[in-house]
Amino acid sequence: xxxxxxxxxxxxxxxxxxxxxxxxxxxxxxxxxxxxxxxxxxxxxxxxxxxxxxxxxxxxxxxxxxxxxxxxxxxxxxxxxxxxxxxxxxxxxxxxxxxxxxx
Amino acid sequence: xxxxxxxxxxxxxxxxxxxxxxxxxxxxxxxxxxxxxxxxxxxxxxxxxxxxxxxxxxxxxxxxxxxxxxxxxxxxxxxxxxxxxxxxxxxxxxxxxxxxxxxxxxxxxxxxxxxxxxxxxxxxxxxxxxxxxxxxxxxxxxxxxxxxxxxxxxxxxxxxxxxxxxxxxxxx
Numbered sequence: 548x549x550x551x552x553x554x555x556x557x558x559x560x561x562x563x564x565x566x567x568x569x570x571x572x573x574x575x576x577x578x579x580x581x582x583x584x585x586x587x588x589x590x591x592x593x594x595x596x597x598x599x600x601x602x603x604x605x606x607x608x609x610x611x612x613x614x615x616x617x618x619x620x621x622x623x624x625x626x627x628x629x630x631x632x633x634x635x636x637x638x639x640x641x642x643x644x645x646x647x648x649x650x
Numbered sequence: 651x652x653x654x655x656x657x658x659x660x661x662x663x664x665x666x667x668x669x670x671x672x673x674x675x676x677x678x679x680x681x682x683x684x685x686x687x688x689x690x691x692x693x694x695x696x697x698x699x700x701x702x703x704x705x706x707x708x709x710x711x712x713x714x715x716x717x718x719x720x721x722x723x724x725x726x727x728x729x730x731x732x733x734x735x736x737x738x739x740x741x742x743x744x745x746x747x748x749x750x751x752x753x754x755x756x757x758x759x760x761x762x763x764x765x766x767x768x769x770x771x772x773x774x775x776x777x778x779x780x781x782x783x784x785x786x787x788x789x790x791x792x793x794x795x796x797x798x799x800x801x802x803x804x805x806x807x808x809x810x811x812x813x814x815x816x817x818x819x820x821x822x
Contacts, residue, residue, distance in 0.1 A: 548652070548654065548655075549654055549655055549658050549698065552759065552760075553658060553662075554695065554699070555759055556756065556759070557662045557665070557666070557695070559752055559755040559756060559759065560666055560669075560752060561665065561666070561669055561688070561692075562755070563748045563749070563751050563752040563755070564666070564669040564670060564672070564673055564748070565669075566747075566748050566751055567673055567744055567745060567747075567748035568672065568673040570738075570744040570747065570748070571673065571737050571738050571741045571744045571745075572673070572736060572737060572738070573731070573736060573737065573738055574678060574731050574736055576678065576720060576723050576724055576727065577678060577681060577736065579720065580672065580681065580682065580685050580720060581673070583685065583712070583716060583720075584669060584672070584685070584688060587688070587689065587692045587712070590692070590704075591692060591695055591696075594696060594699050594701050594704060595699060598699045598700065598701065606781065606782060606785050606791075606792075609701060609703065609704065609782055610782070610785065610786065610792045610795060612701075612704055613704075613707070613782075613786075613799075614795055614799050616707055616711055616712075617799040617802060617803055618799075618802065619711075619712075619716065620711060620715065620716065620803065620806070621802050621803055621805070621806030622806075623716045623719055623720070624719070624806050624807070624810045625806050625809050625810050625813065627719055627720070627722075627723045628809070628810040628813040628814045629813055630723060630727070631723060631726060631727070631814065632813050632814065634726070634727045635816070639731070640727050640731060641731055
């Protein structure tokens with residue numbers, strides 16, 4: 548069988564790739580894609596721990612992952628709406644240029 | 651090396667490669683396509699974990715809805731940013747930060763006091779979709795998180811519409 552830590556290592560690598568995308572990319576849509584990658588990595592972790600340690604007794608892991616899915620969907624819908632709205636009024640989606648709130 | 655392990659290793663390699671391509675390609679649309687490959691890889695990983703319901707949700711929600719939404723947004727904002735400036739100039743520094751973070755996580759993982767759990771095998775019990783449905787609507791189970799998630803989605807719907815519509819006659 549596959550040991551549990553294989554899944555954990557994979558999700559750690561995916562999480563750090565997402566982290567790199569979030570810090571490095573200048574396009575806000577690409578930053579959102581990095582966040583999606585990190586959420587997916589977290590979901591792998593949740594499901595792996597649940598499957599290996601608690602699958603016989605409860606459904607906590609699956610429900611938690613489903614809530615994460617709902618949060619991700621809500622976040623993408625609002626996030627892309629905000630990006631498109633910013634693009635319409637500012638003509639840019641570069642994270643560095645969207646600095647209206649900067650004092 | 652069992653068949654399952656082989657499938658896992660191939661899937662993991664493809665997923666990580668697609669992730670690296672996603673953060674490194676210049677064209678954003680190509681990055682979105684690599685992201686879809688990552689989502690597929692994660693769906694296969696869920697399959698290996700025998701979470702059949704989540705495989706379906708992963709494909710329908712992430713690939714069918716979120717990835718397509720991202721592709722639409724990229725197409726609508728195509729001229730907003732020059733392809734050569736997609737990544738920050740200090741990408742090497744952030745790559746080092748990401749690698750240090752990875753090393754930290756792995757160190758924490760392998761020095762975890764409950765390390766014997768890491769090599770444990772699967773707990774019994776094939777996951778049942780009907781059980782998930784019943785648990786979600788059971789007041790003793792997960793009814794409250796379910797309702798909160800639906801309120802979150804409603805708020806996102808209203809917020810998305812409000813942000814998305816053009817506000818005519820307001821200051822430009």
